[in-house]
Amino acid sequence: xxxDLRVNGEEITADVEDxxxxxxxxxxxxxxxxxxxxxxxxxxxxxTVLLDGESVKSCTVLxxxxxxxxxxxxxxxxxxxxxxxxxxxxxxxxxxxxxxxTPGMVMAVVSLLAENPHPTEDQVRxxxxxxxxxxxxxHNIVRAALAAAAxxxxxxxxx
Amino acid sequence: xxxxxxxxxxxxxxxxxxxxGVYVDDLRTPxxxxxxxxxxxxxxxxxxxITGIDASEALAEPGVIAVLTFRDMDDLVPPPPSxxxxxxxxxxxxxxxxxxxxxxxxxxxxxxxxxxxxxxxxYQGEDAADLVSVDYDPLPVVLGPTAAVADQTLLxxxxxxxxxxAKPVPTDDAPFDACDVVVEQDIVNQRVACLPMExxxxxAAYSGGKLTVWASSQNAQVSRFILAGALGMAPDQIxxxxxxxxxxxxxxxAIDRDTITIAWAARKTGRALRWAETRSENLVGxxxxxxxxxxxxxxxxxxGRILAYRLDVIQDTGAYARVGGLLPFLTCLMAPGVYxxxxxxxxxxxxxxxxxxxxxxxxxxxxxxxxxxxxxVDLFAAEIGMDPAEVRRRNFIAPDKFPFQTKTGALYDTGxxxxxxxxxxxxxxxxGLRREQERRRARGDTKQLGIGLSxxxxxxxxxxxxxxxxxxxxxxxxxxTVYTGSSSHGQGHHTAWAMLVQxxxxxxxxxxxxxxxxxxxxxxxxxxxxxxxxxxxxSAVHKAAIEVKDxxxxxxxxxxxxxxxxxxxxxxxxMWQVRGDPDTALSWAQVAGxxxxxxLIADVSFTADLPTFPFGSHVSVVEVDTETGKVxxxxxxxxxxxxxxxxxxxxxxxxxxxxxxxAAQALLEEVLYDADGNPLTSTLADYAAVSAPDLPSFELVxxxxxxxxxxxxxxxxxxxxxxxxxxxxQNAVIDAVSHLxxxxxxxxxxxxxxxxxxxEARKAxxx
Numbered sequence: 001x002x003x004d005l006r007v008n009g010e011e012i013t014a015d016v017e018d019x020x021x022x023x024x025x026x027x028x029x030x031x032x033x034x035x036x037x038x039x040x041x042x043x044x045x046x047x048t049v050l051l052d053g054e055s056v057k058s059c060t061v062l063x064x065x066x067x068x069x070x071x072x073x074x075x076x077x078x079x080x081x082x083x084x085x086x087x088x089x090x091x092x093x094x095x096x097x098x099x100x101x102t103p104g105m106v107m108a109v110v111s112l113l114a115e116n117p118h119p120t121e122d123q124v125r126x127x128x129x130x131x132x133x134x135x136x137x138x139h140n141i142v143r144a145a146l147a148a149a150a151x152x153x154x155x156x157x158x159x
Numbered sequence: 160x161x162x163x164x165x166x167x168x169x170x171x172x173x174x175x176x177x178x179x180g181v182y183v184d185d186l187r188t189p190x191x192x193x194x195x196x197x198x199x200x201x202x203x204x205x206x207x208x209i210t211g212i213d214a215s216e217a218l219a220e221p222g223v224i225a226v227l228t229f230r231d232m233d234d235l236v237p238p239p240p241s242x243x244x245x246x247x248x249x250x251x252x253x254x255x256x257x258x259x260x261x262x263x264x265x266x267x268x269x270x271x272x273x274x275x276x277x278x279x280x281x282y283q284g285e286d287a288a289d290l291v292s293v294d295y296d297p298l299p300v301v302l303g304p305t306a307a308v309a310d311q312t313l314l315x316x317x318x319x320x321x322x323x324x325a326k327p328v329p330t331d332d333a334p335f336d337a338c339d340v341v342v343e344q345d346i347v348n349q350r351v352a353c354l355p356m357e358x359x360x361x362x363a364a365y366s367g368g369k370l371t372v373w374a375s376s377q378n379a380q381v382s383r384f385i386l387a388g389a390l391g392m393a394p395d396q397i398x399x400x401x402x403x404x405x406x407x408x409x410x411x412x413a414i415d416r417d418t419i420t421i422a423w424a425a426r427k428t429g430r431a432l433r434w435a436e437t438r439s440e441n442l443v444g445x446x447x448x449x450x451x452x453x454x455x456x457x458x459x460x461x462x463g464r465i466l467a468y469r470l471d472v473i474q475d476t477g478a479y480a481r482v483g484g485l486l487p488f489l490t491c492l493m494a495p496g497v498y499x500x501x502x503x504x505x506x507x508x509x510x511x512x513x514x515x516x517x518x519x520x521x522x523x524x525x526x527x528x529x530x531x532x533x534x535x536v537d538l539f540a541a542e543i544g545m546d547p548a549e550v551r552r553r554n555f556i557a558p559d560k561f562p563f564q565t566k567t568g569a570l571y572d573t574g575x576x577x578x579x580x581x582x583x584x585x586x587x588x589x590x591g592l593r594r595e596q597e598r599r600r601a602r603g604d605t606k607q608l609g610i611g612l613s614x615x616x617x618x619x620x621x622x623x624x625x626x627x628x629x630x631x632x633x634x635x636x637x638x639x640t641v642y643t644g645s646s647s648h649g650q651g652h653h654t655a656w657a658m659l660v661q662x663x664x665x666x667x668x669x670x671x672x673x674x675x676x677x678x679x680x681x682x683x684x685x686x687x688x689x690x691x692x693x694x695x696x697x698s699a700v701h702k703a704a705i706e707v708k709d710x711x712x713x714x715x716x717x718x719x720x721x722x723x724x725x726x727x728x729x730x731x732x733x734m735w736q737v738r739g740d741p742d743t744a745l746s747w748a749q750v751a752g753x754x755x756x757x758x759l760i761a762d763v764s765f766t767a768d769l770p771t772f773p774f775g776s777h778v779s780v781v782e783v784d785t786e787t788g789k790v791x792x793x794x795x796x797x798x799x800x801x802x803x804x805x806x807x808x809x810x811x812x813x814x815x816x817x818x819x820x821x822a823a824q825a826l827l828e829e830v831l832y833d834a835d836g837n838p839l840t841s842t843l844a845d846y847a848a849v850s851a852p853d854l855p856s857f858e859l860v861x862x863x864x865x866x867x868x869x870x871x872x873x874x875x876x877x878x879x880x881x882x883x884x885x886x887x888x889q890n891a892v893i894d895a896v897s898h899l900x901x902x903x904x905x906x907x908x909x910x911x912x913x914x915x916x917x918x919e920a921r922k923a924x925x926x
Contacts, residue, residue, distance in 0.1 A: 017282065024281070031187070034179025036405070038356045039438035043843035046356060078177045087176040092168055094808045097816065098649030099175035100182065100356040100405030125851040132843070134356050134406050135649045136812060137819030137880075138851040 003067040007032065008076025016063050022056075023047040025063035026073060034074045034103040038132065045131030048104035048111075049073050055111035057104075057130070074103035077110070086110050086148045095144035097135035105131050109145045119149060160731070162658050162668075166808050169654045170668065171647075180403035183360035183375050184435035190364045190371060194431035195224055197421055198284030200274040200291045201444065202266035205302075205513040205836025206314070207295035209264055209273065217276060217290040222283035225428055226291055228274045229261040234427065236391040245324040245483040249412075249519075255318040256511075258479040260389070260420045266295065267314055267478035268514050269838055270443030272417060275424055277432065300513045300836040304452040304473035307510035314478060314511040321511045323476065324484030326491065328506025334467035338458030341467075342538045347905045348527045350450035350475065350830040351823070352846055353520045355648075357405020358441035361418040362433040363425035371398045372422045374414055377407045377646050378686025379676045382414045389419045390426065394682075401676030404648035408820070409519030410445050411648065412688045415481070417444060442841045447830055448520020450475040451490065451527045457535040461543050463553040470494045470531050472507035477516035484509050486517065489524030489618070494567050496532040497576045497616045497774060498554040503566035513836045519688065521820050522878045525617045526885060533613045533886035534903070541897060547890070548584060551614050552577055571616060571772040572866045572874075579798040579862060580614050580776040586860045587778040587796040600898050605786050608793075609895025611779040613887035618770045619690035619801075619875030623868070626766030627691070628684045629699035631660065631707045633759040637733075637748030638670040641703075644684020645696030646675050650877065651809040652692060656700050658806060663704035665733035666747055683764070690773070690875020693805060698869040699765035706761035711735065711750050718753055719743050771866045771874035775799040777818075777887035783895035788914025790826055790892050792855050797883060800862040801876040810876050811859055817880020818857050823849035824881075825888035825906050847907075900924045 004013045007030050014029045026032045026049070037059060038046030047058040050072040058071075077084040086109050089095065096102040105128070112119065112127040119127065124145045125138070133141060179185070214226035243254025251258055262273045274291055278284040299312040307321045314321055335341050362373040370392065376382050376399075383399040386392070404411065417434075425432045436444060452473045459465040474487040487507035494505035536554075540547040555576040556563050563571040589610065596608040628644035641656050657671035674680060685695070708728060715735045716723040727738045735750060737743040751759045780794040795818055804810045827847040831839040840846040865872030885906065892908040893901060900920030904912055 019282065027185075028281075033181070033185035033187070036179070036182070036357070037184075037435075038358075039843040041438070041842045041844040043848075044356065044438070074176070075178060083173070083177060090176055091172045094168065094812050096172060096175060097651070097812055098356065098406040099171070099180040099403065102175055103179050106176065121856065122852075125854075128851040130850075132356065132848055132850055134354055134408065134820070134848075135816045137815035137817070137822075137857065138854055139815040139819075139857050140812060142851065142856065 001064060003063050005066055006070045008072060018064060020063045021059055022061040022063050022066045023058035026058060032073050032075050036100050036103060038101065045108055046101050046104040048107045048131060050107055050111060055108050074106050077106065085151045086113065089144040089148035089151060093140045093144040093147050095136065095140045101131060101133045105133060105141060109148060112145065113149055113152065117149060117152060119145065121146065162662050164804055167654060167658055167806050168808060169651050170657060171651060171653050182357050182403050182405050183362055183373050186362060186373055186402060191362050191431050191433060194362060194433045195277050195279060196281050196284045197424060197432045197434040198276045198278065198288045199272045199417065199440065200276060200288045200293065202262065202269055202271040202273055204266060204295050204297060205269050205300045206298040207266050208298060209262060209266060209293060210296050211294040212274060213292040216292065217287040220283065220287045220290060222279040223287045224277040224279065224430065226274055226276050227424055227427065229259060229263050231427065232260065232423065235423065243318065249482045249485040252323055252480040252483055255315050256323055256480055258416060260416045260423065269836060270515060271478065272420060275420060277424065277428060277430065302512055302514065302832055302836055304475045304510055307475065307512045308473055308508055314513065322508050323480050323511055324509040326506050328469060328471045329504045331504060334502035335456065335458040338466050339460045340539065340542050341456065341458040342542050343454065343456045344534065344538055344903055346453040346455060346531055346534055348449045348451040348453060348530055349906055351448050351520065351828045352442055352830055353408045353410035353445060353448055354848060355406030355408055355410065358436040358438060359417060359445055360435040361421045363422045364431035365426040365429060369396055369398065370422060370426055371400065373400045373402060374418050375404050375411055376401050376414055377411045377648055377688050378413050379646060379678050380644060380684040381686055383678045385413055386419060386422055390423055399678045401646055407648045408521045409448065409523055409688060412519055438843055439841050442846060443515055443838050446481055446516050446518035448517065449527060450517045451487065453531045455531050455535040457539045459539060463543065463545050463550045465498060465500050465539060465554045467502040468495060468500045468532065468535065469504040474507055474509040475512050475514065475517060476509050477512060477514045479516045480509065481516045481518045486524040490528045492567050492569050493525050493528035493618060494532060495565055496529055497556060497614045499556045500554065505567055514832060521817065521881045525878065526882045529613065529615045529882050530886045533890060537890050538903065541902065547612050548580065548589065551580060551612065569618060570769060572769065572868055573864050574616060574772060574774045575864055576614055576774055579774060579800055582860050582862060583776040583778045583796050583798045586858060587780065587794065589778065592780060606782050606784055607895045609781045609783055609891035611887045611889065611891025611894055612776065613883050613890065614776045615883045616772050616774040617879060617882050618772055620694050620767060621689050621770045623695065623767035623770045625685050626764050627695035627699045628681065628764045629696065629703040630760065630762040631703040633707055633747055633751045635748055635752035635757050637666065637746055638672065639664065639666045641671060641673045641700055642681045643673060643675045643696055643700065644681055644686065645692045646687040648687065650687065650692060650813065655693065655697060655805055655809060659697060659700045660704055662730065663701065664708060665728060665730035667733065690877035693871065694771060694869050694873050694875060695765060695767060697805065697873065698871055699763055701870055702765050703761040703763045706763055707759050710759050710761060714750050714754050715745055718745060767868050769868055771868055773801040773874040773876065773879050775879060775883050777883040779887035779891040781888065781891040781895060783892060783913060785896065785917055788910035788917065790908055790913060792822060792888065794855055794858060795884065796858040796860065798860045798862045799876065799879040799883065800864050801874040801879060802865045803863050803872050805873065813876045814859055814880040815857055817878060818884040819849055819854055821881040821884030822854060822888055825885040825908060827853060827907050829907050
């Protein structure tokens with residue numbers, strides 16, 4: 001079937017299998033490989049992207065369901081070569097190691113902070129329950145989310 | 160100013176954060192542009208004879224290129240003959256225990272590869288794999304270490320037993336007979352999944368007599384060696400490329416049969432192939448960790464002195480012995496931990512079961528040793544009614560005894576065990592925590608406080624003599640390129656190695672490029688595992704930097720017509736000059752440009768004489784709800800001493816991740832099978848992987864005791880967190896409910912298990 005998606009501001013039209021998952025559309029059709037696949041049960045969140053600004057797990061959305069919608073992946077987050085505050089916070093707080101969960105984790109934090117710009121540590125931890133990371137023990141991911149929230153307020157980033 | 164020990168944020172990150180890494184499945188290299196998709200047909204049964212394979216229905220499907228089974232492997236040389244005896248190396252057992260690439264006539268675990276299906280498209284592969292008809296004639300299933308050693312059913316009848324490797328524990332009861340108190344306990348160190356976020360992934364292409372394999376691996380060069388042997392090729396006919404790797408944790412040391420099979424299939428069919436396993440495949444096909452049944456016996460006097468310790472291990476190694484007897488060997492080597500115990504008896508049997516093979520997982524044999532002895536010490540402390548911290552202090556190996564030769568054959572280099580415990584307890588306010596515990600107990604709160612200790616020592620770079628390689632090339636533009644045999648999969652090697660180069664050569668980090676994981680560029684190397692990278696790979700970079708500096712000094716002396724002894728490098732500016740004469744200043748670019756080849760090169764290998772022994776202490780504080788059994792981690796305080804820290808950002812990151820994986824084993828994670836050997840935890844919906852709300856933020860205390868075994872004075876930090884945290888948390892859970900009569904709870908301390916232990920103790924108390 002023919003689908004028409006807007007991905008990171010760009011219109012992409014393609015003829016795909018009915019059953020094609022959004023994540024496979026992004027990776028194999030749009031050739032945007034930052035979004036990763038870490039499980040097959042919607043448990044790990046590695047494939048998290050924004051659909052019309054809200055986080056979704058792109059392994060649980062069909063490409064066909066996303067037709068007509070605006071998708072944002074981590075490749076579309078930095079504006080004009082300048083990292084998004086959440087990306088910058090992950091960098092400064094060492095919120096990533098192997099990097100595999102990172103694109104999904106960053107998108108999940110972007111979405112979390114859009115919903116709750118002033119989260120507590122507990123709210124960050126609960127909000128990221130659906131995104132697994134095996135490297136960081138979440139410690140610095142939580143720091144990054146809190147630092148990004150503080151940075152959005154123009155506050156100093158706590159160490 | 161020296162960059163060593165400073166908080167440098169990673170150079171790797173901008174790419175990973177904005178464009179994403181390039182993992183195997185992300186490769187868009189021309190050699191793979193028309194790659195076909197490979198899908199494994201895996202055994203759905205735990206133990207069976209294969210009586211027939213019919214691929215005709217699958218082959219009739221659109222897009223199916225080939226279905227291959229072991230019968231198609233007529234171009235492989237048989238492996239060299241082997242007695243099947245373990246030779247001490249971390250390699251698969253051969254002889255009667257040999258593991259085929261694709262099942263021959265028997266399957267021995269759910270998930271064992273039986274055939275491969277090659278298709279044009281990804282979805283076609285899954286469809287076609289379902290249509291390959293395999294007839295299985297079920298055999299009795301062997302599950303669990305106790306059943307395995309009973310030898311009722313054999314996985315390898317020709318071997319005559321399921322016990323593949325044994326080093327029987329010496330059972331001398333005399334030292335225990337002399338003790339005031341002797342405590343014994345069976346301890347299950349449960350099977351867990353390694354669970355890197357990127358599963359296994361391989362691509363392969365064969366063209367013009369050369370095989371290229373892209374693999375998600377911790378070691379390109381070792382992978383090439385294995386491929387050469389398995390496929391009967393010369394190493395220089397094979398190129399192994401390790402692109403970005405999404406975590407390894409030991410499960411990606413080298414390559415396994417799945418990747419060898421893909422490389423073979425690419426050669427066989429002439430098609431470039433790619434495969435990235437699904438998580439459901441990963442949770443049955445990737446090697447898993449731990450899986451020991453331990454029996455501990457500890458004896459001592461009422462003054463707190465431990466006099467004898469025995470550890471008897473049955474290692475469940477799964478259906479194939481992928482790393483020989485290495486894991487229980489390391490467990491026994493590290494059995495006495497940080498304690499100076501006059502009599503230590505340790506031994507193991509390693510047995511085959513119809514389950515996913517067991518291999519290295521973060522710590523690889525050492526966490527199991529620490530878990531056993533730290534639980535034993537707490538059992539002993541409880542029995543004599545002494546604070547567990549005090550029992551530890553009375554038995555630590557004293558600082559003046561190093562280097563310390565243990566009863567089990569290890570030579571500990573350096574350690575300050577009491578100091579580590581004191582630091583951790585002070586940071587945690589141990590006395591204050593005990594007071595709060597008393598208050599809650601006195602009030603009979605439903606939320607009881609538990610305080611758990613773990614003091615550990617571990618072995619890193621156990622294969623120190625194998626060393627590591629490094630080549631540094633300084634080019635005529637003044638930049639440096641480091642070729643390393645180490646293999647980053649998240650640790651931050653590129654940042655760390657650039658720091659070492661800047662420190663020694665004064666070439667700024669942003670002009671240093673680090674390359675790893677390509678056997679065409681780096682034919683010789685060992686890779687990353689066993690917390691070996693900085694002490695071996697980093698020391699190699701350090702050594703190469705010194706050699707390239709010596710070469711430059713020679714060149715500068717020539718250029719300035721000065722004596723070499725008068726030539727100096729200012730590492731703050733990266734400029735050479737004759738001492739005291741700034742007018743003679745030469746940049747690295749000028750020096751390299753004037754050298755004969757247009758660049759300065761040092762190509763070295765660094766080996767260490769002996770492994771190093773990092774140590775530390777963890778304090779875990781948990782809350783246990785006595786009505787539901789739910790455990791909440793409140794705090795986790797650690798001292799992890801691995802010598803001088805090159806970059807605290809990276810070292811802390813290693814500790815955080817390690818602590819979390821230990822916590823995961825202590826409280827949540829366990830691979831389970833039903834009575835027929837069917838895995839019950841083969842998806843992430845079923846396997847209780849640790850997530851952010853399960854954990855607190857961690858409190859890290861620094862401590863840096865150098866070793867003399869390498870020029871950087873460093874030990875490994877990759878696995879320490881895991882080794883220290885799990886026993887501390889387990890001890891904390893038991894401590895929280897010990898006043899109710901609970902003596903031991905196995906990991907994972909799930910609500911069900913904790914609740915059952917409380918109820919059992921209460922029942923026993925009222926009897």
